Amino acid sequence: MTAHLSLGWPAPAKLNLFLHVNGRRADGYHELQTLFQFIDYCDYLDFKLMDGAALKLHSNLGGVVADNDNLILRAAKSLQQATGYPGGAEIWLDKRLPMGGGLGGGSSDAATTLVALNALWDTGLSNAELAEIGLKLGADVPVFINGLAAFAEGVGERLQPVFPPQSWYLVLVPDVHVSTQAVFQDPALPRATPKLDIDTLMNSSWSNDCQKLVAEKYPQVAKALAWLVEYAPSRMTGTGACVFGEFEQAQQAHAALAKLPPDLQGFVAQGMNSSPLLARLAQL
Ligand SMILES: C[C@@](CO)(OP(=O)(O)O)[C@H](O)COP(=O)(O)OP(=O)(O)OC[C@H]1O[C@@H](n2ccc(N)nc2=O)[C@H](O)[C@@H]1O
């Protein structure tokens, strides 16, 4: 086989436009109701198909991300195992998304790897089969594979497409790492929000059940929210630490960004109900 290069596969970030914790299951995982929307702020992956089963990852973060725990290598290996495909790949990651901030970058990288290699290796799995493999890598992987904004239930794997406004967001990235596991283990986390039907939820005002706890524990998150809320309705995504303010016009989000004090970091992005990954796949 001649080495074949395929460039520019996006792995977008997601926002949880709302996140409700409805209960704890016997296995310790939490039942959620959440609304996922993508934003046009992405990591990018390139793939070179190789003879032989070896998988190799390079990244602009050096060795930090290129070890065997990386979700990209784990995703590629899972696809080889599920399909018996004998070939391998060399993968380049251009990491732009902050890690561990509730933007889902690791899960998105895994999903892009599964979708891209399934197409490039011609292994022919359906999206449902890829999502089943992906769910073992992270609760958020299936929504990135499906590529449609979704109302999610269960631990995030039962998905229904929805069409929230594709607002402009100013996303702030507090300089602190919040552990998802620690948030879910905290006795102070409210975990009894009643389950509501999708129509009621889509038409209610949106909130995040993890936000109060995380803002109390991490002053950097509280500070980012306190600044942002002066400009727009604002919330935390996932289990934090990132927070976002919601604007109708790009120009309003950029105007707020221009006033950001030097000790806060942020970026502007637009909400997308269809992932840029789907658009890239359609180019093949
Ligand atoms: C809650 C969300 C919302 O998007 O938060 P973010 O990670 O994006 O902030 C995600 O579903 C998270 O997904 P992900 O980050 O893949 O979580 P995992 O690695 O599967 O789980 C990390 C740990 O969090 C806890 N956990 C996670 C998800 C869940 N529904 N209930 C849990 O109790 C478990 O203790 C688990 O060991």
Ligand SMILES: Nc1ncnc2c1ncn2[C@@H]1O[C@H](COP(=O)(O)OP(=O)(O)O)[C@@H](O)[C@H]1O
């Ligand atoms: N390709 C990857 N990109 C980012 N993080 C990764 C990757 N592979 C594994 N990880 C691990 O997953 C953790 C969660 O990353 P990420 O998905 O960015 O955050 P979150 O789940 O809060 O949205 C990171 O702290 C890192 O240890």
